[in-house]
Structures are given as structure tokens and as C-alpha cells.
Amino acid sequence: MLDQTNRARSIEALAPRADFPILARPIHDRPLIYLDSTATSQKPATVLDAMDSYYRQTNANVHRGAYTLSEEASEQYEQARRHIARFIHAHSWREIIFTRNTTEGINLLAWTWGLSQLKARDTILLTEMEHHSNLVPWQILAQRTGAQLAFVPVREDGRLDLDAYRQLLETHMPKLVAFSLMSNVLGTIPPARLMVELAHAAGATVFCDGAQSVAHLPTDVRDLDCDALAFSGHKMLGPTGIGVLYGKRALLEALPPFMGGGDMIGEVQLHTFTPNALPWKFEAGTPAIAEVIGLAAALSYLEHLEMARVAAHETALVDYMLARLSAIPGLRIIGPTDAVDRGAVVSFTLAELHPHDLATLLDRDGIAIRAGHHCAQPLMERFAVPATARASAYVYTNAAEIDALGVAIERARRLFL
Numbered sequence: 001m002l003d004q005t006n007r008a009r010s011i012e013a014l015a016p017r018a019d020f021p022i023l024a025r026p027i028h029d030r031p032l033i034y035l036d037s038t039a040t041s042q043k044p045a046t047v048l049d050a051m052d053s054y055y056r057q058t059n060a061n062v063h064r065g066a067y068t069l070s071e072e073a074s075e076q077y078e079q080a081r082r083h084i085a086r087f088i089h090a091h092s093w094r095e096i097i098f099t100r101n102t103t104e105g106i107n108l109l110a111w112t113w114g115l116s117q118l119k120a121r122d123t124i125l126l127t128e129m130e131h132h133s134n135l136v137p138w139q140i141l142a143q144r145t146g147a148q149l150a151f152v153p154v155r156e157d158g159r160l161d162l163d164a165y166r167q168l169l170e171t172h173m174p175k176l177v178a179f180s181l182m183s184n185v186l187g188t189i190p191p192a193r194l195m196v197e198l199a200h201a202a203g204a205t206v207f208c209d210g211a212q213s214v215a216h217l218p219t220d221v222r223d224l225d226c227d228a229l230a231f232s233g234h235k236m237l238g239p240t241g242i243g244v245l246y247g248k249r250a251l252l253e254a255l256p257p258f259m260g261g262g263d264m265i266g267e268v269q270l271h272t273f274t275p276n277a278l279p280w281k282f283e284a285g286t287p288a289i290a291e292v293i294g295l296a297a298a299l300s301y302l303e304h305l306e307m308a309r310v311a312a313h314e315t316a317l318v319d320y321m322l323a324r325l326s327a328i329p330g331l332r333i334i335g336p337t338d339a340v341d342r343g344a345v346v347s348f349t350l351a352e353l354h355p356h357d358l359a360t361l362l363d364r365d366g367i368a369i370r371a372g373h374h375c376a377q378p379l380m381e382r383f384a385v386p387a388t389a390r391a392s393a394y395v396y397t398n399a400a401e402i403d404a405l406g407v408a409i410e411r412a413r414r415l416f417l
């Protein structure tokens with residue numbers, strides 16, 4: 001126990017708690033311990049200020065007016081796009097499309113790339129650990145086109161079965177391989193670079209779901225070489241309502257538009273239109289301007305922390321979390337039990353206690369964790385559980401909070417089991 005206490009003291013939060021106004025709010029008269037960043041992250045004051053300042057000083061529609069406010073709004077909006085391109089090491093800002101979230105990015109691809117490229121009996125290769133966002137759009141596409149789905153199995157230890165992956169590539173010759181760079185349930189970080197390389201060698205186009213990874217790990221799409229990647233602003237200290245779809249320029253150029261309306265056109269006649277250039281071809285209607293500016297402020301905050309340090313902080317925290325939680329009798333961790341290639345999200349069950357009851361009990365202690373199927377019902381089935389409890393950490397989390405979680409779970413266990 002002494003050893004644990006010393007370790008807990010040594011892992012401080014990477015980001016000052018005071019930077020996040022909401023963390024000053026007590027919950028049931030206790031300090032808030034927020035352990036649900038996998039669902040959405042909290043926002044630093046710099047993000048809130050950037051959005052507030054935009055509305056107070058600059059608010060105007062983009063790409064339209066020849067007046068000062070509109071020019072400034074357009075400039076900030078397009079600067080944010082360039083910032084994002086640098087953050088993920090895209091070749092060009094033209095490869096950055098603003099969406100509402102990861103889910104919309106995946107649907108955009110399914111409706112444009114999918115409907116134009118897939119035929120009956122083509123294979124889309126996914127994995128068993130996908131979020132519904134990276135499953136249901138492909139199911140709908142398969143229903144529409146007659147394409148079939150295949151799945152890379154998840155092993156009992158929570159890692160992908162790479163032998164099966166190699167075999168599926170060989171036997172199915174999939175047109176598309178789509179997988180998450182970090183599981184929101186298991187924390188598993190698959191060997192993405194190798195997987196992309198193997199998929200390309202088999203002739204597949206590769207989509208990566210970066211909803212979890214881009215917030216927590218350095219991202220370099222040139223090195224990864226995926227054809228497309230989607231992620232959400234709200235999971236990486238930014239606001240809700242803004243996401244990004246990155247795609248290689250050649251791939252995006254070849255696609256038809258997704259939604260029709262203002263901004264996505266070059267010229268319009270009564271019976272026809274020409275599409276705008278990239279990336280605006282995919283951005284129909286007035287975009288989420290304040291949210292884009294808020295996302296750029298979030299990137300600046302993360303860059304100040306340095307993504308390599310964010311990743312190292314979370315590896316240390318998850319190492320501690322795995323040790324602390326696995327010492328609790330009756331607690332079963334669903335996912336890898338070592339901190340290697342693993343994000344700081346831990347799903348678990350506690351004997352017969354329902355995860356929802358546990359989450360409600362912990363809330364009385366000011367501790368926010370998630371309970372449910374985490375939008376991954378097939379994965380719950382794979383591990384034969386109806387639901388799990390899930391605790392996740394981020395830049396503002398420290399090990400003392402993990403200790404408080406452990407103590408609260410132990411108390412729940414004594415009371416109810």
C-alpha cells in the first residue's frame with residue numbers, strides 16, 4: 001500500500017486543473033473527479049475564451065462578404081484548417097474537411113467513396129472492437145451495395161488477432177479496411193502502421209477511426225499512410241459539433257460531393273452545378289465557425305503540452321490504474337492488462353454489481369465514470385458481458401484521483417457484495 005501511495009504521488013496531472021473551469025465545480029459537495037474523457041473531454045478556458053471572443057468580436061459568415069468581419073472570420077476559419085493539417089502532418093490543408101464529428105466523417109466516406117466504389121460481393125474488412133460509428137455506416141453501405149462485411153477477431157487479451165487479419169486479407173481481398181486506432185472500450189492500440197501496409201499490399205483502401213487516438217497520441221498521417229482518418233474535436237479539449245475528415249488528396253478529388261447546398265459549389269444553373277474545389281466541395285452550408293476556432297485553440301493547448309508527453313502521461317496513469325484496479329477482489333478488467341500499446345481507458349466489471357449501479361454510487365463521491373455498452377454492443381457480446389464500467393484519464397487526471405476511484409469501488413464492494 002505504501003508503494004502504491006508513493007506511485008500515486010509521483011503522477012501529477014500534466015495540465016493544471018485550474019485551466020479547466022468545470023473542474024472547480026463540486027459534485028454532491030465533493031471535488032469533481034472526471035474519469036469519462038473517452039466520452040468527451042473537458043475544455044480549458046483558452047478554448048472557451050477563443051469561442052467567446054469570436055462571437056463578441058468577429059462573428060460573420062465565412063467566404064461571403066467583402067467586409068472586415070467576414071474577412072476576419074474567414075481568415076480565422078481557414079487558419080484553423082492549416083493548423084489541423086500541421087497537427088496531423090497532412091500533405092496539404094486541402095485534405096482537411098470539417099465535419100460535425102467522427103461519425104459524420106465516416107458517413108461521408110461511406111456515401112461518397114462507398115457508393116461510388118463498391119459492388120455486390122466486395123468485402124469491407126472491419127474489426128470486432130469497432131465503435132458503432134465505424135460499424136453501422138458500413139452495414140448500411142453493405143445493405144445498399146450487396147457488399148459483405150468481415151471482421152478481424154479480438155483475442156481474449158483484448159488485442160487484435162493479427163494472424164487472422166493476414167489471412168482475411170488473403171482470402172477476402174477487401175476493397176476497404178477500416179479500423180480504430182484506439183479502442184474506446186479496451187484501450188487497445190493496434191499496430192496501425194503494419195496493418196495499413198498489409199492492407200495496401202492486398203489492394204485495399206484504408207480508413208482509420210482516430211476518435212480516440214488523435215486526442216491522446218501524436219498523429220502523423222504521412223507516416224501512417226492511411227487513405228482517410230476521422231476524429232472529433234470534443235474528445236481533444238475542443239467543443240462539440242466539430243470534427244475532421246482527413247483524406248489523401250487524390251482520393252478526395254475522385255469522390256462525388258456528399259451534401260448539396262451553399263459553399264460546396266463552383267457554379268449553379270437551374271438543372272446542374274459544378275462542385276467547388278477541395279476541401280469546400282464537402283462542406284455544404286454555413287459551417288460551425290466558432291467551433292472550428294475553438295478546436296484550433298484546443299490544438300494550441302495540446303501542442304503546448306506536447307503530444308508525446310500527453311501519451312507518456314497516459315501510459316504512466318494506465319499502468320497505475322491497471323495495478324490499482326486489478327488488486328480489487330472480484331474486479332475483472334476487459335482489455336489488455338498491461339500498459340503496452342494501450343490508452344488510459346479501463347473497462348471492468350465488479351462481480352455481480354451492475355455497472356450502472358456502480359456508476360451511480362461513485363457519482364455520490366463526485367466520481368464520474370461511464371457504464372453501459374459504450375456504443376460497442378458486438379464487443380460486449382464478444383466478452384460475454386451486457387455492459388461494463390469504464391474509467392478513462394486525460395491530461396488533467398492524476399494518480400490520486402485513480403486512488404480515490406479504487407477506494408470508492410472497494411467501498412461499493414463492501415456494501416453490496
Ligand SMILES: Cc1ncc(COP(=O)(O)O)c(C=O)c1O
Nearest residue numbers: 101102103131133180184211232
Ligand atoms: C472509437 C470511436 N469511434 C467513433 C466515435 C464517435 O465519435 P463521435 O460521437 O464524436 O462522432 C467514438 C466516440 O466515442 C469512439 O470512441
